[in-house]
Amino acid sequence: MQKYLLLALIVVVCQCQQAQQPLPPVWPNRFSQDFVETWNITNTIHRSVGTYFYDYTQGTTRLARSNGQYDPLCKSLHTDAQQCDQIIVNGERYIYYPDTQECCYCCGQNDGCGVLSPQWFIEPTFLGNVSYYGVPAYKWVIYEGPNEANPNYYIETTEEEPTQRQLLYLARSNYEQNYFLDSLRTDFGSIDLPQTCNRKSLCPGTCAKVRPAQSN
Structure with a gap:
């Protein structure tokens, strides 16, 4: 009986973790x-x-x-x-x-x-929720090649709709870009x-x- 309860608990935990993972990044046009x-x-x-x-x-x-x-x-x-x-x-x-x-x-x-493309994030891996200079954020990694080659690390704000999120951080190889949260413009x-x-x-x-x- 305890074995079945343990398996059920594992299934529930896995389902909760899947439900908590946000939609992958998509840029506004x-x-x-x-x-x-x-x-x-x-x-x-x-x-x-x-x-x-x-x-x-x-x-x-x-x-x-x-x-x-x-x-x-x-x-x-x-x-x-x-x-x-x-x-x-x-x-x-x-x-x-x-x-x-x-x-x-x-x-x-x-x-x-x-x-x-606004959806240039090909199969991104969600690394979890982080704090970026005090701002709640999502962190992702996007690999440019097979076997996890050439990783791009990407941090964005946590709005539910991906196109409403703001880019905060992008890093690859020997460089990184830190974006100003209050500088977003569409006009x-x-x-x-x-x-x-x-x-x-x-x-x-x-x-x-x-x-x-x-x-x-």
């Missing part, structure tokens, strides 16, 4: 949010600030960094400390340097450089490609490695 980014390069910490503009309805994004010299794509053309924007329009990713107004084509949709201008950007001006460096050989 349009938002922008400010962040502080930290890079760990050979055990030396480097920081920059930036803003992520995301508009899936128009198929555009703009990832603006105050200093892009540590980002693999931003430093394709310049390795000094200057502002760098990654702009995606029409499935094409461009690297733009506002200080000098230089721009080059990095890679395209077929190279994995297009706009992320911002259109994301347009600067006039100096064109498909014929190809970025070297990491961008060239991402593109097919026939494109270089």
Whole structure:
């Protein structure tokens, strides 16, 4: 009798744990949010600030960094400390340097450089409820490869509806982004490609490695 009671208790506990797991993350179709980014390069910490503009309805994004010299794509053309924007329009990713107004084509949709889907979280694993600087939050891990390779750690607020949650933290490999909770916006201008950007001006460096050989 005790054996059956124990089994029943285990089933109830498992069902409760499953019921408590939230729905996986889904981004709203349009938002922008400010962040502080930290890079760990050979055990030396480097920081920059930036803003992520995301508009899936128009198929555009703009990832603006105050200093892009540590980002693999931003430093394709310049390795000094200057502002760098990654702009995606029409499935094409461009690297733009506002200080000098230089721009080059990095890679395209077929190279994995297009706009992320709002449901880009492929089979995320829920790591539990956490406190993020005093804010109740959900923590997830998303693996980019088999055998739990290339984990992305993701923290968000705890609203029941996934599209109402706010991004708080994203980390992968040697960098992390901490997002400001009170900086979320849905009202911002259109994301347009600067006039100096064109498909014929190809970025070297990491961008060239991402593109097919026939494109270089």
